[in-house]
Amino acid sequence: MALSAGEIDAAYSALAQAAKQYGLEWVVEQVESQIALGRIRTGKVRAKEVPLRGTNDDEVERMSKGRPLKFTLSDNYSTQEKLEILIQALEHAVYGVWLTASAVSTFMKDNIPNLTVVEFLPEGISKKPFTVVDLEIRTKQQAVEHFQAFVRELKEAI
């Protein structure tokens, strides 16, 4: 049996809150922005049915042509889809970033003899520097896999 709407809402809130707690506010913001935009598609709308002006049926003007016209449409995501979008985004932010860091670290290590560290440093602006430490990335692998396993379980339950 699929999750109830209440359970899905609770799961969304819990994940969004956890993401914010661990510094992934940007993930939640991007997800919310996407949800607000809706699912974009093109489709035909019978213009005759669209009031041009006014709200009272007796007073509205209507397009005279009755043939369907092509419009860009936005469909609201369902609660289930919203949760799926958040889950995918979190996976991307956790597994995707880990995988990227891992690839960068491996590539640099394989190409530069005696490389000790890869640093990311800004120039002339206040921005937090960081380093990519191969050992740190390797030690996170198991934790990333645990996270993915739990997320997979949640996706199966939705």
Place this chain on the structure above:
Amino acid sequence: MPLRPTLLADIQTALGHALIPSLTSVSAANDLYEAYLFGIIIQAARAEGANRVDFRSRTQTNPTVFVFRTSPGYLRSTTQDYGYAELEFHGKPVLEVHLGVRIAGASGVLHECDVCVLLQEEANVCRNSPTTVAPRSARVILSVEAKFYAGDLGLHLGREFLGFLSDIRCVARRMGCQSREQNIVGIGGQDQTRTAFLGLKVGERKLD
């Protein structure tokens, strides 16, 4: 299937353990992705027959500490000993691969290239000039705009990239994106307007 009572709490805990604290910000994700594309370009150069690839900084070959630039800067800068790669193909001018370099568009406006490949001759002029000089976009072989997104790509990214394209005269201009559903997105060429807005998936390559 009912939700296991502790599953959400398990995910919350696992999330905390899985993250590398220094890499949770959106800027860190983007910077890492730029470095990833730096590696992709070097791999592509090797695949295309580059006979020499060297990793350098202003002061060293094969620096033991390799520094990637995370904010737009000039090649002449000595603020940090930023790293770059040199590429050489038989009978061709030597090239350099840099991150976060400002280049001059046709209008004279300075743009940031997240990842760029340019002629070493041009880089040397800029590096050794007594005044701060930006490389000319016509001397840039490849410019890549890198975006790491957890959700879908926003409309503004397409708009910004099209503005960038209109002022940059380099040979190849690409937008590389990692987003929820797209891994590597190449944009450019004749149909660039449409692809910039649709974010078409054209290929996926991995470093290892």
